[in-house]
Amino acid sequence: MKRREFLKALAASLVFPLVSGENYQGVEAYGDDPYEITRRALKAYGIKKLACRGDVVLVKPNIGWDRRPEQAADTNPEVVRAVVEAAYEAGAKKVLVLDNPCNPAKRTYYRSGIARAAKRAGAEVLFLREGDLVKKKIGGEFLKEWEVYRQALEVDRIIDVPIVKHHSLAGATISMKNLMGLIGGRRGYLHRQIHTAIVDLTQFFRPTLYVVDAYRVLKAHGPVGGNLADVALKKRVLVTSDPVGADYWGAKLLGLAEPPWVKIGQERGLGRKDIKILRI
Amino acid sequence: MKYRLLRWLRRASQIFFLGLFVYLFLKTGFFGTDRVSPWLSLFFRTDLYAISLSALASRTLQVLSLFFLAMLALTLIFGRFFCGWVCPLGTLNALFSYVFRVKKRRYKKPPLKYKYLLLLVIFVGGLYGLGFGGILDPLSILFKAMALAVHPSGNYILEKMSKFLPFLGNYTLVEPHGFYGALTWGSLLLAILLLNLVEERFWCKYICPYGALLSLFSKGNTLKLKIDWDRCTRCGICDAVCPASATPFTGWKPGECYQCFRCHSVCPEDAIYTSPSLSLQQKPAPVNLKRREVLLAAAASLLTLPLVRAERKVLRPPGAVKDFTSRCIRCGECMKGCPTSVLQPMGILWGFENYGTPRLATELSYCEYDCLLCQYLCPTGAIGKFTPKTKKMGVARVDRSICLPFAYGKECIVCEEHCPVPSKAIKLIDVDTITPDGKRFKIKAPVVKDDLCIGCGICENKCPQSPKAIRVYPWEE
Numbered sequence A: 001m002k003r004r005e006f007l008k009a010l011a012a013s014l015v016f017p018l019v020s021g022e023n024y025q026g027v028e029a030y031g032d033d034p035y036e037i038t039r040r041a042l043k044a045y046g047i048k049k050l051a052c053r054g055d056v057v058l059v060k061p062n063i064g065w066d067r068r069p070e071q072a073a074d075t076n077p078e079v080v081r082a083v084v085e086a087a088y089e090a091g092a093k094k095v096l097v098l099d100n101p102c103n104p105a106k107r108t109y110y111r112s113g114i115a116r117a118a119k120r121a122g123a124e125v126l127f128l129r130e131g132d133l134v135k136k137k138i139g140g141e142f143l144k145e146w147e148v149y150r151q152a153l154e155v156d157r158i159i160d161v162p163i164v165k166h167h168s169l170a171g172a173t174i175s176m177k178n179l180m181g182l183i184g185g186r187r188g189y190l191h192r193q194i195h196t197a198i199v200d201l202t203q204f205f206r207p208t209l210y211v212v213d214a215y216r217v218l219k220a221h222g223p224v225g226g227n228l229a230d231v232a233l234k235k236r237v238l239v240t241s242d243p244v245g246a247d248y249w250g251a252k253l254l255g256l257a258e259p260p261w262v263k264i265g266q267e268r269g270l271g272r273k274d275i276k277i278l279r280i
Numbered sequence B: 001m002k003y004r005l006l007r008w009l010r011r012a013s014q015i016f017f018l019g020l021f022v023y024l025f026l027k028t029g030f031f032g033t034d035r036v037s038p039w040l041s042l043f044f045r046t047d048l049y050a051i052s053l054s055a056l057a058s059r060t061l062q063v064l065s066l067f068f069l070a071m072l073a074l075t076l077i078f079g080r081f082f083c084g085w086v087c088p089l090g091t092l093n094a095l096f097s098y099v100f101r102v103k104k105r106r107y108k109k110p111p112l113k114y115k116y117l118l119l120l121v122i123f124v125g126g127l128y129g130l131g132f133g134g135i136l137d138p139l140s141i142l143f144k145a146m147a148l149a150v151h152p153s154g155n156y157i158l159e160k161m162s163k164f165l166p167f168l169g170n171y172t173l174v175e176p177h178g179f180y181g182a183l184t185w186g187s188l189l190l191a192i193l194l195l196n197l198v199e200e201r202f203w204c205k206y207i208c209p210y211g212a213l214l215s216l217f218s219k220g221n222t223l224k225l226k227i228d229w230d231r232c233t234r235c236g237i238c239d240a241v242c243p244a245s246a247t248p249f250t251g252w253k254p255g256e257c258y259q260c261f262r263c264h265s266v267c268p269e270d271a272i273y274t275s276p277s278l279s280l281q282q283k284p285a286p287v288n289l290k291r292r293e294v295l296l297a298a299a300a301s302l303l304t305l306p307l308v309r310a311e312r313k314v315l316r317p318p319g320a321v322k323d324f325t326s327r328c329i330r331c332g333e334c335m336k337g338c339p340t341s342v343l344q345p346m347g348i349l350w351g352f353e354n355y356g357t358p359r360l361a362t363e364l365s366y367c368e369y370d371c372l373l374c375q376y377l378c379p380t381g382a383i384g385k386f387t388p389k390t391k392k393m394g395v396a397r398v399d400r401s402i403c404l405p406f407a408y409g410k411e412c413i414v415c416e417e418h419c420p421v422p423s424k425a426i427k428l429i430d431v432d433t434i435t436p437d438g439k440r441f442k443i444k445a446p447v448v449k450d451d452l453c454i455g456c457g458i459c460e461n462k463c464p465q466s467p468k469a470i471r472v473y474p475w476e477e
Helices: A003-020 A034-045 A077-089 A105-111 A114-120 A150-154 A175-182 A187-205 A243-253 A260-267 B002-027 B038-045 B048-058 B063-078 B081-086 B088-099 B114-127 B132-136 B138-161 B166-171 B182-197 B202-207 B209-217 B237-241 B262-266 B291-308 B333-337 B373-377 B404-408 B414-418 B458-462
Strands: A026-030 A056-061 A094-097 A133-137 A145-149 A157-161 A163-167 A171-173 A209-218 A231-240 A277-279 B223-227 B272-276 B343-345 B358-360 B394-398 B426-434 B440-448 B470-474
Touching (some): A056 A150, A077 A094, A077 A114, A105 A114, A171 A175, A175 A243, A175 A260, A187 A260, A231 A243, B002 B081, B038 B333, B048 B063, B048 B114, B048 B209, B063 B209, B081 B209, B114 B202, B114 B209, B138 B166, B138 B209, B182 B202, B202 B209, B262 B272, B333 B373, B414 B458
Parallel strands (some): A026 A277, A163 A209
Antiparallel strands (some): B394 B470
């Protein structure tokens, strides 16, 4: 951590409780417009916390599938736009938006609407290529070594912008599982011990912030979805720096009690599920 | 002077159409919209040879491809202008001959007739529903060679170069795919180009069946080449320079002439001129086709019928019609356009009738659920209209003896996760499993619902097992 960064964080941690009166670890915003609620939540959380001056920030939405925004298989493009804009406001030098999708990248980037929305906010939308992969020691409990996209290693910080979705094996895919988009290789292997694997990944990448999109959530037939009947309008967004709290919050929206990976994450000290959330 | 200008105009036209061909080629694919213009396959929609063969073989015709009649009309008026002014492969042949300074070596008796016999074999086969003539269509050869060989290898070179010149990385393909038959089709194009070393535009003169067909319609075209015999010094240079063996001096063959205006501009006495006239008085010099040869070729075509017929069931592109091999002209538009490159040309082992037609190569890739491109690109309607909901290419089958949860008791469900059917064609059931160590427990395992499965093959593609524990097979109702 740079000294300046440290001082800023220190100042923020001193000031935040004074302003809010209580120690909140997350902000949840509710409203009709996905862009507006994200903006509101980020403002309440503190836009300054998104980036330091001159940072290169990687915004990692879920662009996994060749689906339209209303099918809720990918992060809402308006949420992504709000995050990119806020990162620039906080002083970021450059914001990258990328993912390693399960469907053809060009189609997912365009049809999810994220490529256009992110570009509009000034982000650099990158397609990942085979040559960008580097073998890296993950040092997790299940994942010892894996191929990781170099962009994720080169940036100053990662902002994880997942969508809340049903997943037939993990139960749900939220912020921790979203990080599977930063690795390559035979990702299906992670399914052998999916809960441990995604906690390993979170520990490895350590995103600085989680902006969880629950404007629309996919309740069934995830993670691909496609059926509008499976989509529920929840109209909320959560901003937090706690992955365990974020995933617990998201899983609750899907009606899941306590998913295994939340438990593992808490045991390993990644965060706490019962974070205090400011609702606005 | 006038003819020198016309010759330059012809060269400009050749470059323009070659450029247009390459431009449309590069534009064929997904660029952010689900619907693409059917005019991306402009060259094939106006392809008199391929479209009429497809129409003959399948007895059907696409409305948008009726423009091949325009080509017919233009040929009746202007002769084989297509070969000299438009055809991109012809332009490449001419360029190659020019660049390598091909010596003007000539056959004493140019074997002009074989292309007509070849055309006859192809069209008599067409009468019986055989569409394999498409593999000899010059446009289709060029397009497939570009799509399957030149484009992927060019991208590969660019990728390697971008190691040293990073900015080149922006121009490489995001998801490069290889193609079966890349070597075959690339070599075919190379062979055609190398034939120019034997004689200038060897392919166009002696083999090209499209040229042969055009020549049938240009016997009586209105652009009559004439020689002013008062001026002519009988030097015969026009015969020597003619790239088409149309022999202006010893007897002009209008069916062979490309209307290229080379002889006009080369003639030292300016004795050659073209006068538009409708009269048929000038008797065209014949190509010596014997009746016996014609009958033999027609009979040979019928005899090959049982040899080339392939009855094997194969996975076809979405929306493929029943008489697919008859309608398909092997142009390769769908293969170039396919964003996942699941459409691959079939090799010779699939039967000659299927040779060069697209199949769904689920062992390499998969058909993207929401993608609709190939139906707009197909110039003959061999790939009929479809929506994501009406796609039905095949059906997936699970091999429980190698499937991870079934056979090894390991968590997987990757196939179910990727299944794009909104209500999931792959269902998960809890089964009792037994690991190789003898542990027994319940685990989630996949089963396929036949009626929901569209056979896109993403499950096969993403299955972590090797050999694949779920595969797509042709669907039979």
